[in-house]
Amino acid sequence: MHSIEVSEREAEVLAAIGARLSNAQIANRLHISVRTVESHVSSLLRKYGVTDRWALTEQAQYGGPPSGQLVGLPASRTTFVGRSRERDLVLGLLADMRLVTLLGPGGIGKTRLAAAVADAAGRSFPLGGAFVDLVPVRDGFVAQAVAAALGVTERPGQALEDSIAQRLGRGRSLLVLDNCEHLLDVVAGFVERLLSTCPEVTILVTSRERIGVPGERSVPIEPLPLTSDAERLFRDRATSADPDFSASQDVVAELCGRLDGMPLAIELAAARSASLGADGLLAAVDDGLRLLSGGRGPVERHRSLHAVIGWSHDLLAEDERDLFRRLSIFVGGFDLDAVATVASGSTRGAVADVLGRLVDKSLVVHQGGTRSRWRLLETVRAFAAEQLEASGERAEIQQGHLRWAADAGTELESRLDGEWRGDFDAVADDLRSALAAAAPGRAQLPHRLARSLGHLTYARRFLHEAPGHYEEAARRAPDPQEAARDLRSAADCAHAFFDTRRSFDLLLASAERSRAADDANAESIALAFAVTTANRHPAGFTVEVPHEHLRDLLDRATTVGDHQDLFVAAHLAAANAWNAQRERVVPAPTLVEAAAATARATGDPVLISAGLDAIGSAALSTGRPGEAHRIAVERMELLDRMSRDDPYTAPEITDTFHMAATCAVAVGALRTALSVARLAAADDLVGNQSTVGMGCMLPALVLMGEFDEALRRAPGIWNVCIRADNPLAWISPAIASVALAHGLLDDEDGFRLWRTRAEQVAGNARSPYLDSYAAFVDARVALHTGRTDNADVLTERAFADFPPHDWHRAFAHAAGAELAVATGLPDAAERLATASATAIENDWATACLARARGRLECDPDALTRSLASWERIGARFEHAYTLRLLGRSDAVIVPGMAVEVTSKRSDVTIL
Numbered sequence: 004m005h006s007i008e009v010s011e012r013e014a015e016v017l018a019a020i021g022a023r024l025s026n027a028q029i030a031n032r033l034h035i036s037v038r039t040v041e042s043h044v045s046s047l048l049r050k051y052g053v054t055d056r057w058a059l060t061e062q063a064q065y066g067g068p069p070s071g072q073l074v075g076l077p078a079s080r081t082t083f084v085g086r087s088r089e090r091d092l093v094l095g096l097l098a099d100m101r102l103v104t105l106l107g108p109g110g111i112g113k114t115r116l117a118a119a120v121a122d123a124a125g126r127s128f129p130l131g132g133a134f135v136d137l138v139p140v141r142d143g144f145v146a147q148a149v150a151a152a153l154g155v156t157e158r159p160g161q162a163l164e165d166s167i168a169q170r171l172g173r174g175r176s177l178l179v180l181d182n183c184e185h186l187l188d189v190v191a192g193f194v195e196r197l198l199s200t201c202p203e204v205t206i207l208v209t210s211r212e213r214i215g216v217p218g219e220r221s222v223p224i225e226p227l228p229l230t231s232d233a234e235r236l237f238r239d240r241a242t243s244a245d246p247d248f249s250a251s252q253d254v255v256a257e258l259c260g261r262l263d264g265m266p267l268a269i270e271l272a273a274a275r276s277a278s279l280g281a282d283g284l285l286a287a288v289d290d291g292l293r294l295l296s297g298g299r300g301p302v303e304r305h306r307s308l309h310a311v312i313g314w315s316h317d318l319l320a321e322d323e324r325d326l327f328r329r330l331s332i333f334v335g336g337f338d339l340d341a342v343a344t345v346a347s348g349s350t351r352g353a354v355a356d357v358l359g360r361l362v363d364k365s366l367v368v369h370q371g372g373t374r375s376r377w378r379l380l381e382t383v384r385a386f387a388a389e390q391l392e393a394s395g396e397r398a399e400i401q402q403g404h405l406r407w408a409a410d411a412g413t414e415l416e417s418r419l420d421g422e423w424r425g426d427f428d429a430v431a432d433d434l435r436s437a438l439a440a441a442a443p444g445r446a447q448l449p450h451r452l453a454r455s456l457g458h459l460t461y462a463r464r465f466l467h468e469a470p471g472h473y474e475e476a477a478r479r480a481p482d483p484q485e486a487a488r489d490l491r492s493a494a495d496c497a498h499a500f501f502d503t504r505r506s507f508d509l510l511l512a513s514a515e516r517s518r519a520a521d522d523a524n525a526e527s528i529a530l531a532f533a534v535t536t537a538n539r540h541p542a543g544f545t546v547e548v549p550h551e552h553l554r555d556l557l558d559r560a561t562t563v564g565d566h567q568d569l570f571v572a573a574h575l576a577a578a579n580a581w582n583a584q585r586e587r588v589v590p591a592p593t594l595v596e597a598a599a600a601t602a603r604a605t606g607d608p609v610l611i612s613a614g615l616d617a618i619g620s621a622a623l624s625t626g627r628p629g630e631a632h633r634i635a636v637e638r639m640e641l642l643d644r645m646s647r648d649d650p651y652t653a654p655e656i657t658d659t660f661h662m663a664a665t666c667a668v669a670v671g672a673l674r675t676a677l678s679v680a681r682l683a684a685a686d687d688l689v690g691n692q693s694t695v696g697m698g699c700m701l702p703a704l705v706l707m708g709e710f711d712e713a714l715r716r717a718p719g720i721w722n723v724c725i726r727a728d729n730p731l732a733w734i735s736p737a738i739a740s741v742a743l744a745h746g747l748l749d750d751e752d753g754f755r756l757w758r759t760r761a762e763q764v765a766g767n768a769r770s771p772y773l774d775s776y777a778a779f780v781d782a783r784v785a786l787h788t789g790r791t792d793n794a795d796v797l798t799e800r801a802f803a804d805f806p807p808h809d810w811h812r813a814f815a816h817a818a819g820a821e822l823a824v825a826t827g828l829p830d831a832a833e834r835l836a837t838a839s840a841t842a843i844e845n846d847w848a849t850a851c852l853a854r855a856r857g858r859l860e861c862d863p864d865a866l867t868r869s870l871a872s873w874e875r876i877g878a879r880f881e882h883a884y885t886l887r888l889l890g891r892s893d894a895v896i897v898p899g900m901a902v903e904v905t906s907k908r909s910d911v912t913i914l
Contacts, residue, residue, distance in 0.1 A: 012033070012035075012043060013043050013046060013047055013050075015033055016029060016033070016040060016043040016044065016047065017047055017059060019032060019033070020044070020047075020059050025682070026040045026041060026044070044059070047059055072131040073121055073122075073125060073128070073131050073132050073133065073134060073177060073179075074131070074132075074133050074134070074152055074153070074154075075133050075134040075135055075136070075152045075179075076118055076121060076122060076134045077114070077118045077134065077136075078370070079118070080369070081239070081240065081243065082239055083115065083119050084227075084232060084235050084236040084239055085227050085228070085231070085232025085233075085235060085236060086112070086116050086119070086227075086232070089116060089222065089224060090116065090119055090120055090123070092222060093105070093116070093120045093207070093222055094120055094123060094124055096220055096222070097120070097124055097127070097177070097205055097207065098127065100205075100218070100220045101198055101204070101205050101206065101218060102194065102198065102205075102206050102208070102216060102218055102219045102220065103205075103206075103207050103208070103219075103220050103221075103222060104207075104208040104209070104210055104213055104214060104219055104220070104221045104222065105117055105207070105208065105209045105210070105222050105224050106210060106211070106212070106213065106221050106222065106223045106224060107211065107223060107224035107225070108211060108308075109211065109267075109308070109381055109382035109385075110265050110266065110267030110268060110308045110380075110382045111224050111225075111226065111265065111266065111267075112224065112227070112266040112267070113181075113182075113209035113210075113224050114136075114181050114182065114209055115266070116224060117134075117179055117181060117207055117209050118134065118179075120207065121134055121177060121179050121207065124177060127175070127177075128175050128176050128177040128205070129174060129175055130171075130173055130174040130175055130176040131176060131177070132171060132176040132177040132178050132179070132204075133149065133152035133153050133178055133179070134152070134179040134181065135148050135149050135152045135178070135179065135180055135181065136148075136181045136182060137180055137181060137182050137183055137185075137186055137190070138181075138182045138334070138335070138381045138384075139333075139334035139335030139336075139432035139433065139436070140186060140432055141334075141432065141435055141436060141439065142185075142186060142189055143189065144432070144435065144468075145180075145186055145189045145190055145193050146162075146163045146164050146167060146193060147163065147431070147465055147468065148432070149167055149178070149180075149193075150163055150166065150167055150465075151428035151431065152428075153167060153170050153171070155167050155169075155170050156463065156464030156465075156687065157464050157465055157466045157467065158464070158466075158689075158690035158691075158692050158693055158696075161690065161692035161693060161723065162467075162726065163465065163467070164193065164196055164197070165200070165692070165722070166692075167197070168196070168197055168200040168201050168204075169692070171197065171201050171204045172200060172201035172202075172203070172204065174203055175203045175204075175205070176201075176203065176204050176205070177204075177205050177206075177207065178197070178204060178205070178206045178207070179206075179207045179208075179209075180194070180206065180207070180208045180209070181208075181209045182209060182210070182381055183208055183209065183210040183214060184210045184211040184212050187210070187212060187214055187215070190208070190210075190214050191214045191215055191216050194206055194208070194214060194216050195216050195217075198216070198218070225264075226263050226264030226265055226266075227259075227264040227265075227266055227269070228264065229256065229259055229260055229264055230256060232264075233259040233262075233264040233269060234252070234255050234256060234259055236266060236269050236270070236273075237255055237258065237259055237269050237272070237273050238255065239273075240269070240270050240273035240274065240276075240365075241273040241276035243273075244273060244274050244275075244276050244277045244363075245276050245277035248276050248277070248280075248281075249281075250280075250281030250282075251281070254281045254282065254285055255281070257285060258272065258281070258284060258285050258288060261285070261288050261289065262288065262311060263308075265308050265311075267308060267380065267382060267383075268308050268311040268312075270365050271311055271312060271315045271364075271365050271366070272284055272288060272311060272315075273365075274315075274363065274364045274365040275287070275315065275318065275364070287314060287318075288311065288314065308382060309386065312366075312382070312383060312386045313386065315364060315365075315366065316366075316386065316390065318364075319361075319364070319366075320360075322349075322357050323357055323360055323361055323364075324390070325346075325347060326342070326346055326354070326357045326358065326361065327361055327366060327367075327387055327390070328387050328388075328390035328391040328394060328396070329345040329346065329391065329396070329400050330342065330345070330361075330367065330377075330379055330384075330387060331379065331384050331385075331387035331388040331390070331391050332345055332391070332400050332401060332403075332404045333378075333379075333404070333433055334432050334433055334436045335378065335429070335430070335432045335433050336370055336376040336377065336378040336429060337376060337377055337378070337433075338374060338375065338376050338377075339351060339354065339355055339358070339375065340407075341407055341411070341430075341433075342354050342358060342377075344403050344404070344406060344407035344410075345400050345403045345404060345407070358377060362377070366379070366383055367379060368380060376429065401437075401440055401441075402448075404433075404437050404440075405437045405438075405440070405441050405448050405449065405452065406448055407437075408430075408433060408434045408437035408438070408452050409437075409448045409449075409451045409452040409455070411430055411434065412434055412451070412452050412455030412456060412459060413451065413455055415427050415430075415455070415459055416455055416458055416459065419462055419648045424463060427459055427463060428463075431459075431463075434452065434455075434456055434459075435456065437452060438452050438453055438456060438472075438475070441479075444479075445478075445479055445480060445481050446479060446481070447481055449479045450476055450479040450480050450481060450485065453472050453473070453475040453476035453479050453489075454472075454473065454476040454489060454492075456472040457469050457470070457472035457473035457475075457476060457489070457492060457493070457496070457650075458492075458648075458650075460472060461496055461499070461648070461650050462647075462648040464687065464688075466496065466499055466500050467500065469493075469496040469499075469650070470493040470494075470496040470497050470505070470509075471493075473489045473490070473492045473493035473496060473650075474489070474490070474493050474509075476489040476492075477489040477490045477493070477512075477516070482520060483516045483517070483519040483520035483522075484516070484517070484520035484522050484525070486516040487513045487514075487516035487517040487520060487522065487525055487526075487529070488513075488525075490509050490510075490512045490513035490516060491509075491510065491513045491529060492650050492651070493509045494506040494507075494509035494510045494513060495650035495651050495652075495653050495654065496650045496653065497509060498536075498540075498653055498654040498657075499650065499653035499654075499657070499688065501542075501543055501657070501694060501695075501731075502543055503536055503537075503540040503541075503542070503543030503544065504543050504544045504545065506536060506543075506654075507533050507536050507537055507544070507548070510529045510530070510532055510533035510536065511529070511530070511533055511556075513525075513529040514526045514529035514530045514533070517529060518563075523563040523564060523565065524563075524564055524565055524568050524570075524571050526559075526560070526563055526564075527560040527561075527563050527564025527565075527571050527574070527575065528560075528564070528570060528571055528574045530556045530557070530559055530560035530578075531557065531560040531564075531571075531574035531575050531577065531578040532574055532578070533556060534553045534556050534557045534560070534578040534581070534582050535574070535577050535578045535581050535582075535613075536654075537553055537587075538553070538578075538581035538582055538587050538588070538590075539581050539587075539588065539590075539616070539620075539658075540654070540658070541587040541588065542730055542731065542732050542733040542768070542772075543730060544730070545730055547587070550582075550585045553582055554582065557575075557578050557579065557582055560574075560575060560578065561575055569601075569604050569605045570605055570607070570610070572601050572604075573598075573601045573602045573604070573605050573607075573610045573614070574610075576594070576597055576598040576601040576602070576614075577598045577601075577602065577610075577613055577614065577617060579591075579594055579598070580594035580595050580597075580598040580617050580621075581617065587771075588620065588771070588808075589620065589621075589624045589808055590617045590620050590621050590624070591621070592621040592624065592625055594617075595614075595617040595618045595620075595621040596618065598614050598617050599611075599614035599615055599617060599618050600614075601614070602614030602615075608641045608644040608645055608655075609645060609651060609652055609655045611641060612638045612641045612645075612655045612658075612659055613655060615634050615637055615638050615641075616634070616638065616658065616659075616662060618630075618634050619631040619634035619635055619638075619662060619666065620808075622634065623666070623669070623808045623810065624806075624807060624808035625807055625808070626807035626808070626841070627844065628666060628669040628670045628810070628813075628844045628845065629670055629844040631662075631666045631669065632666040632667060632669065632670045632672065634666075635659075635662045635663040635665075635666040635667070636663065638659045638662065638663065639659060639660075639663050639679070639682075641659070642656060642659060647686075647687060647688050653688060656686070656688050656689070657688065657689060657693075657695050660679060660682070660683035660686065660689055660695055660696075660699060661683075661695045661698065661699060663679045664676050664679040664680050664683065664698075664699035664700075664702075664703065665698075665699070665810060666810075667679060667703075668702050668703060668706065668810070669810040669811070669813075669845065670844050670845050670846060671813075671845040671846030671847030671848060671849070671850070671876055672846060672876070673703055673706050673707045673846075673847065673876050673877050673878060674707075674876065674877045676699070676702070676703035676706075677700075677703040677704065677707060677709075677877075679699060680696070680699035680700040680703050680704075681700075683695060683696050683699050683700075684696045684699075684700060691716070691719075692719055692723070693723075694720070694723055694727075694731055694734050697716060697719060697720040697723070697734075697737060698720075698733070698734045698736075698737040700713075700716060700737075701713055701716060701717070701720065701737040701740045701741060702736060702737055702740045704716070704740075705740040705741070705743050705744045706740075706847060706878060707877050707878055707879060707880075708878060708879030708880030708881065708882075708883070709879070710744045710747070710748055710880070713740065713741065713744050714741070714744055714745075717741040717744075717757075720734070720737060720738065720741070721738070721760060724738070724760075724764050730766065730768070731764055732764060732765050732766055732767075732768035732769075732771075732772045732773070733768075733772050734764060735761045735762075735764040735765035735769075735772050735773040735776075736761075736772065736773060736776040736810075736811065738757060738760050738761040738764050739757070739758065739761040739773065739776050739777050739780050740776075740780075741753075741757040741760075742754050742755075742756075742757035742758040742760075742761060742780055742784075743780045743783065743784065745757060746780070746783070746784030746787065746788065747783070747784065747787050747880060749787075749788065751788075754784060758777070758780070758781075761773060761777060762777075771809075774803065774805065774809075775803075775805045775809045775810075775811040775812050775814070775815045776810075776811040776814065776815070778797070778800040778801040778803065778815040778818075778819065779801065779811055779814040779815040779817075779818045779819075781797050781800070781801075782797045782798065782800075782801045782815070782818035782819045782821075782822045783818045783822075785797055785822060786818070786821060786822045786825055787884075791822065791825075791826045794822055794823070794826040794828060795828060797819070797822060798819045798820075798822055798823045798828060798834065800815075800819075801815040801816060801818060801819025801820075801822070802815070802816060802819050802834065802837065802838075803815075812841055813838075813841045813842045813844075813845035813847075813848040814845070814847065814848060816834075816837065816838035816841050816842065816848065817838050817842055817845075817847070817848035817849075817851040817852050817855070818851065819834060819838065820834040820835045820837070820838035820851075820852060820855050821851055821852070821854065821855035821858070823835070824855045824856075824858050824859045825855075825858060831859060832859065835852065835855055835856060835859060838852055838855075839852055846872065846875075846876045847876060847878065847881075849872060850869050850872035850873050850876065850878070850881065851869075851881070853865050853866075853868050853869035853872060854866055854869035854881075854885055854888070857869060857888075858888070863889065866885060866888055866889050867889070869885055870882060870885045870886065870889065873885055
């Protein structure tokens with residue numbers, strides 16, 4: 004498979020993208036122009052075969068595979084012997100089938116064959132893929148294992164499985180899922196989903212059982228043929244162990260026959276050839292198998308393999324046996340430091356010596372790499388685990404494993420600003436396993452590990468996994484105060500993927516634990532933030548929290564908190580501002596300045612941003628979108644001070660992008676809105692597939708006339724909506740924007756489909772979120788299509804009694820006024836005057852009304868002024884529409900009238 008070649012400068016730009024720097028910041032760091040940075044970014048997008056900056060961020064941060072590489076393919080340290088028939092058969096099947104499963108018992112060689120096939124098939128899969136070992140994976144974490152191999156992260160609003168599908172679905176790619184038998188149901192669901200969404204993905208599975216997915220083609224893997232491949236394998240491995248090894252053909256054939264042609268059994272026996280010789284091997288194998296009887300079916304072969312492992316184990320020295328059984332505690336690979344934690348009082352050098360001897364005897368596999376790691380093969384580990392259980396040491400070794408896992412998690416947390424993700428992926432399954440195996444109850448080690456896992460999985464962007472770890476940390480916490488901290492972190496994680504109701508409930512639980520700890524200030528902060536969350540982010544609540552309940556919570560917070568504490572004061576001031584009125588999302592204008600000032604006193608950028616948002620929202624509520632836009636820009640400047648690895652910042656980061664884009668649209672600053680939307684799409688906490696990312700992007704694209712890009716992105720937002728676990732009424736204007744694009748492209752079916760979808764998403768919250776924007780869309784499409792029989796009704800709807808804080812009121816009024824003018828409604832002039840009062844701070848509405856006034860007054864100069872305004876704000880479609888009005892040479896007929904105006908420009912005809 005081909006590799007990606009990037010220049011030294013491109014590599015520097017890619018690294019800076021991974022560090023989440025903007026183009027301007029990259030230019031400043033590298034002392035080059037922003038235009039040069041943009042050129043390098045374009046080149047990187049092309050070379051890696053991706054469409055957005057997000058994918059480059061993943062490539063830089065997580066080391067995901069560039070196009071054309073199959074990552075995770077096991078490195079071969081020995082020759083691949085035999086299996087030519089099976090190899091050719093599977094290669095042929097992969098050319099025609101999308102799901103092929105290699106079936107056979109442990110030790111039969113499925114993994115080695117799958118690796119050989121994948122390596123040989125590389126050129127058939129130009130976009131590469133991944134080889135994923137599922138042995139260490141616990142139920143429920145298949146997607147995480149695949150994502151780790153691919154370098155994919157979960158994005159808010161997009162399931163991890165969909166992120167994987169997006170990566171693999173760009174063209175012909177291959178995914179190998181090795182050792183699936185303990186995860187059949189989960190793997191089956193994952194595979195079905197991937198095959199249905201990625202038509203060019205091929206999946207190769209190894210398992211002891213079929214996974215049971217329609218279209219699956221199974222290939223049974225039999226033992227190696229005696230008198231040929233089995234003997235060849237034995238001689239190859241025996242010679243590797245002892246270059247002087249020699250044995251008669253009869254002895255080798257007899258030996259391989261005793262071992263049933265099982266590759267793993269043959270390798271284990273051959274590893275002993277240097278010390279026992281051929282005759283000694285045969286005698287030892289005979290002795291080890293003497294209790295076996297019956298035929299040579301699959302069950303006997305498995306017992307035979309077990310017996311050979313046991314025989315090989317019995318030949319170990321005592322220190323080798325001790326370490327061998329203890330290594331079974333690791334579900335995945337391990338390094339020397341990890342091994343030392345479960346070895347009994349040995350030095351690192353002594354541990355390395357014993358480990359090397361186990362490798363020589365083929366009981367441990369050395370994986371190599373820049374940092375040496377080892378692992379036990381699945382069948383061998385199962386035997387070693389039996390020995391550990393029989394030894395009575397399991398509890399002690401399990402505790403050592405837990406201690407190692409807790410220390411590993413803490414060490415990884417200390418490296419979040421550097422290179423850590425690959426190391427986390429390598430040990431993640433063992434960290435999860437150690438936590439799951441810990442004795443129930445409150446204890447320091449499992450608590451520390453659970454908290455680290457919450458932090459690490461959040462930073463790794465396994466967003467839906469992270470809150471559960473923090474909740475587990477709270478259950479394990481040694482005292483209520485620590486539990487309260489963990490529950491607050493869980494609440495922040497839930498907010499990261501917009502589940503604000505869950506966040507609210509977790510905040511209340513955090514307050515309860517703080518009360519049990521007699522930590523009044525922490526209780527006050529949690530209660531106050533819960534009140535603010537319910538008022539400021541109500542869209543995530545299926546059932547609205549009664550105002551009286553929120554008032555009671557705030558009263559409690561006010562009573563118990565120390566008002567001299569800056570953070571308590573800031574949270575109380577914010578909650579009071581947001582809860583002063585019954586209407587959600589509308590803080591009391593008289594209280595917001597004090598709330599913002601109190602927040603500034605803390606110096607905390609998160610609280611400062613929240614305080615500014617209260618001012619901006621109050622400005623919107625009193626019909627001052629320009630002020631709200633200015634505040635939103637100020638909030639954007641705080642983003643660089645907020646860590647993307649800390650759940651605490653999540654609510655503020657996502658809201659800042661959302662409000663900055665929305666406020667820019669509210670004032671008609673379309674270029675700014677699109678710029679913010681693209682920044683949000685590039686931010687690894689938001690991304691272009693999240694509700695915030697798409698909710699920011701689609702209105703800006705459509706209003707600017709970028710219909711092609713908007714319609715390309717549209718299916719993504721609908722997929723998010725139909726999978727959402729919580730209400731998304733606030734995103735309904737973005738859905739309606741897609742309807743607007745279809746309508747302006749004369750696609751009536753598409754228009755009706757997306758208008759209906761917008762209504763569905765808005766649900767019972769239609770009034771605060773959709774009414775004004777829907778009225779705007781309907782009026783504008785009616786004007787464009789000429790279907791104006793109900794123009795009076797549409798105009799009336801566009802001038803409904805929208806509240807002053809309605810973001811889209813100016814759009815509705817402007818479009819309604821132009822429709823009234825164009826259709827000759829008797830109150831057109833009155834409508835125009837009313838709309839002018841609300842359009843003062845909205846550039847789009849101002850340009851629209853200038854055009855409407857030109858049409859009403861037959862004034863080509865007004866149309867020309869409108870044309871200039873459209874060009875300034877970047878509204879391509881409206882600019883073209885206005886040009887058509889100015890460019891016609893004959894009278895244009897509209898319902899009920901025909902007007903031709905002659906002015907300074909006698910060639911201008913105006914509708």
